[in-house]
Amino acid sequence: xxxxxxxxxxxxLSCTSTDEKSTVISPEHRVAQLHIVDCxxxxxxxxxxxxxxxxxxxxxxxxxxxxxxxxxxxVAFDRADYKTALKVWLPSAESGDAEAQANVGEIFERxxxxxxNYPAAIIWYKKSAIQGNKRAQFNLGTLxxxxxxxxxxxxxAMNYYRQAWGMPEDDLVYQSSVDAQQQALQQALNKTVAKKxxxxxxxxxxxxxxxxxxxxxxxxxxxxxxKTVISDLQHSNKKDKQQLNxxxxxxxxxxxxxxxxVKKNQPSFDDKAQxxxxxxxxxxxxxxxxxxxxxxxxxxxxxxxxxxxxxIGTLLRDKxxxxxxxxxxxxxxxxxxxxxxxxxxLEEEDNLLIFYAGHGYRxxxxxxxxxxxxxxxxxxxxxxxxxxxxxxxxxxLARFKARRILIVADSCYxxxxxxxxxxxxxxxxxxxxxxxxxxxxxxxxxxxxSGGDEPVLDSLGGRxxxxxxxxxxTLSENNQILTGPQLFKSVxxxxxxxxxxxxxxxxxxxxxxxxxxxxxxxxxxxxx
Numbered sequence: 001x002x003x004x005x006x007x008x009x010x011x012x013l014s015c016t017s018t019d020e021k022s023t024v025i026s027p028e029h030r031v032a033q034l035h036i037v038d039c040x041x042x043x044x045x046x047x048x049x050x051x052x053x054x055x056x057x058x059x060x061x062x063x064x065x066x067x068x069x070x071x072x073x074x075v076a077f078d079r080a081d082y083k084t085a086l087k088v089w090l091p092s093a094e095s096g097d098a099e100a101q102a103n104v105g106e107i108f109e110r111x112x113x114x115x116x117n118y119p120a121a122i123i124w125y126k127k128s129a130i131q132g133n134k135r136a137q138f139n140l141g142t143l144x145x146x147x148x149x150x151x152x153x154x155x156x157a158m159n160y161y162r163q164a165w166g167m168p169e170d171d172l173v174y175q176s177s178v179d180a181q182q183q184a185l186q187q188a189l190n191k192t193v194a195k196k197x198x199x200x201x202x203x204x205x206x207x208x209x210x211x212x213x214x215x216x217x218x219x220x221x222x223x224x225x226x227k228t229v230i231s232d233l234q235h236s237n238k239k240d241k242q243q244l245n246x247x248x249x250x251x252x253x254x255x256x257x258x259x260x261x262v263k264k265n266q267p268s269f270d271d272k273a274q275x276x277x278x279x280x281x282x283x284x285x286x287x288x289x290x291x292x293x294x295x296x297x298x299x300x301x302x303x304x305x306x307x308x309x310x311x312i313g314t315l316l317r318d319k320x321x322x323x324x325x326x327x328x329x330x331x332x333x334x335x336x337x338x339x340x341x342x343x344x345x346l347e348e349e350d351n352l353l354i355f356y357a358g359h360g361y362r363x364x365x366x367x368x369x370x371x372x373x374x375x376x377x378x379x380x381x382x383x384x385x386x387x388x389x390x391x392x393x394x395x396x397l398a399r400f401k402a403r404r405i406l407i408v409a410d411s412c413y414x415x416x417x418x419x420x421x422x423x424x425x426x427x428x429x430x431x432x433x434x435x436x437x438x439x440x441x442x443x444x445x446x447x448x449x450s451g452g453d454e455p456v457l458d459s460l461g462g463r464x465x466x467x468x469x470x471x472x473x474t475l476s477e478n479n480q481i482l483t484g485p486q487l488f489k490s491v492x493x494x495x496x497x498x499x500x501x502x503x504x505x506x507x508x509x510x511x512x513x514x515x516x517x518x519x520x521x522x523x524x525x526x527x528x
Contacts, residue, residue, distance in 0.1 A: 027333055032064055034336045036395035037074040038088040039067035059088045059100065061399040063340060093124060101128035102136040106515045109139070118149025129160070134442060134519035137164035142514065164520040165438045189244050196237040203230050273433050274481055281440045283526060284349030284403065288313065288322040289338055291373075293358030295329045299380045305357035308410065308468035312355055315475055321528045322353065331377040332386040339396050346402040351523065353406045354393075357468065360411030361387065373411065397445050397516035404443070406484065406523040407513065410450040410467045436481065436524065444521030445513040446484055450495070451506045466506065470494035475525060482525040484510065 025033070039062040043055040060072070067074045074088075086107050092100035105124035108117045122143060128136035141160035144153050162169065207226050210219055292309035294302040306328055316322035327338050339354070346352060359374035361381055372387040379385040397405055450467035464472065474490040475482070488510035499506040512518040 030333055031336065033068075034333075034340050035064055035392060036061055036399060037064050037067055038085040039070075039072040039074045040088055041067075041070055041072045056091070059092055059103075061395065063343075093127075096131075098128045098131040098133040098136070101125075101131075102133050102139070105136060105139060109143075110515060116148075118143060122149050129163070134164045134166075135517060137161075138512070138518060138520045139514060142512075161520060165442065167438055186244060186248075189240055193237055193240050193244065196233050196240070200230055200233050200237070203233070277433060277436055277440075277481060278526070281437070282349050283440070283524065284347065284351055286316075286320060286322040286351045286353075287342070287345065287402075288316050288324045288353045288355065289327065289342060290316075290324060291327045291330070291335060291338070291354070291356045291358070293329055293374070293376050295376060296359065296374075297377055299359060299374065299378065302358065304463065304465045304468065305410075307463050308357045308465060308472075309355060311464070311472055312468065315472060316353070319475070319527055320525055329376045332375040332388055335373070335375050335388060336392065339393065343396070343400055346400050348401050348403060350402040351404045351406075352400065352402045353408065353523075355408045355410070357410040357465070360409070362412075373409075394445075394513055394516045397513060403441075404521060404523045405516075406444075406446045406448060408448045408471065410465055410471075412451070435483065436522075439483075439520070439522035440524070442521030443517055443519040444484075444523055445516040445518040446523055447509070447511055447513050448484070448488055448491070449509045451508065466498045467491070467495055467508065470498070478525065479527055484523045487525065 039060050041058045041060055043057050046052065046055060057073075060067075062070070062072065064074065086104065089100045089103045089107065093104040101124050105121045105128065108121035108124065110116065122140065125136040125140045125143075129140055137160045141157045141164065143149055143157075144160065145157035146152065203226055207223055207230070210223050210226075215223065290309040290313045292305035294305040296302075309326060309328070313324045313326050317324045325338065327335060330338070342352065356373055359378070361372050361374060361384075363370055363372070363384065371390045372384065373390075373393075374387055377386045379387075393407065397407075450465070462469065470491045471487075473494065474487055488508065492508045492510075495506050495508050512520070
């Protein structure tokens with residue numbers, strides 16, 4: 001009997017040991033599970049009366065492990081080839097789903113095989129924008145602002161941004177921005193017209209001079225060529241003058257429309273305005289993931305990141321009411337786990353700030369340029385082992401439910417997290433009550449960086465980096481609702497001033513993160 005019990009005990013222990021070994025996940029496999037994939041979930045079985053039917057498969061942005069658990073199908077994410085993602089989203093887009101259409105537009109804009117297809121992106125963005133999709137409207141604005149796939153037109157860009165805001169066309173914030181932009185366009189066009197007039201007059205004089213005597217056949221040919229050039233210039237100038245008239249007439253109409261509206265001057269918030277805003281707008285809960293790496297196994301150590309995030313975490317917690325999770329000198333899996341775990345915590349109305357301080361790097365090839373965060377176990381360049389690609393961060397942002405997200409990156413090449421322009425209207429009355437009301441209910445995915453596509457300084461011998469010091473100063477001195485553009489303006493001024501006489505002058509950047517669900521919203525810091 002005892003031998004039987006001993007045998008059974010040993011058998012059970014061996015089974016347990018085998019099961020535990022079978023559940024061990026390699027680091028490489030865990031990293032793969034944490035990436036966001038374009039998942040095709042199985043169709044749902046639904047009942048209609050006494051009959052059941054199966055719905056089409058549903059596309060969703062999920063982590064690879066979630067997709068597996070829910071029985072979905074996916075192809076491992078390849079940031080140089082989006083064809084697999086296109087196959088997932090295209091059927092829903094073709095059936096008229098506005099979110100799927102915006103996703104397809106973003107896939108074409110990022111590029112299939114590394115080459116962006118802007119005209120195709122515009123087609124899908126317009127299909128989605130017509131249905132009122134804010135993300136598609138914003139993305140269209142950026143393409144018109146940069147002249148990608150369309151003729152550059154800042155006024156059309158501003159109109160798409162206005163639609164994404166949900167702002168009426170006769171709103172004074174919009175009208176004042178349009179007037180300023182149109183005046184700039186008119187001034188540039190006036191200069192162009194004047195220059196062409198001078199060229200035409202000079203060429204007419206030259207032709208007149210050449211025709212004084214009996215010109216040779218060769219000279220006649222030159223005269224004919226000059227007349228063709230003059231004709232082209234006159235035609236072009238006529239079109240420019242017509243455009244000037246259009247601008248002037250549009251400006252007159254806008255002035256008539258807004259002549260009876262009293263423009264309120266709101267340079268800052270008084271207590272009553274702040275109380276109204278806090279009462280009317282649900283700002284949700286505030287969460288912060290603060291990541292600092294200064295102790296590297298395979299690279300040179302840094303001086304300030306851990307100091308930076310400790311003081312920033314305390315400031316956010318004590319003054320602004322953030323729930324703070326601090327990650328110090330972590331490896332790639334720990335950082336990726338911390339980002340992934342946010343999804344279960346965040347709700348629709350919430351706010352998330354992710355602050356990263358540590359090494360950053362860039363990889364370029366003919367098809368792709370990408371930035372990276374380098375965790376404590378990262379190999380030194382050119383080996384990219386254990387590096388965390390920007391795509392990992394941005395794809396997680398796209399699936400988070402939180403309404404407002406701000407990434408703050410104090411590292412080299414941090415600007416590569418976003419290729420968006422510093423979009424028009426971004427700073428229009430950014431300290432007014434109207435600005436907050438327009439922005440508050442729109443989704444935001446924003447980036448504030450210590451520099452652009454370039455190296456940045458760690459410190460000048462103090463406790464903090466130049467950028468972190470400016471960030472801490474601005475938030476410490478603030479005692480009212482602070483908008484993202486206001487934070488950027490203050491930090492930018494402090495950083496450029498402090499770094500101008502160093503070997504690496506810094507230019508902080510503030511812009512939207514495209515492809516992550518941005519809808520021209522904003523981020524707000526609200527002191528307790």
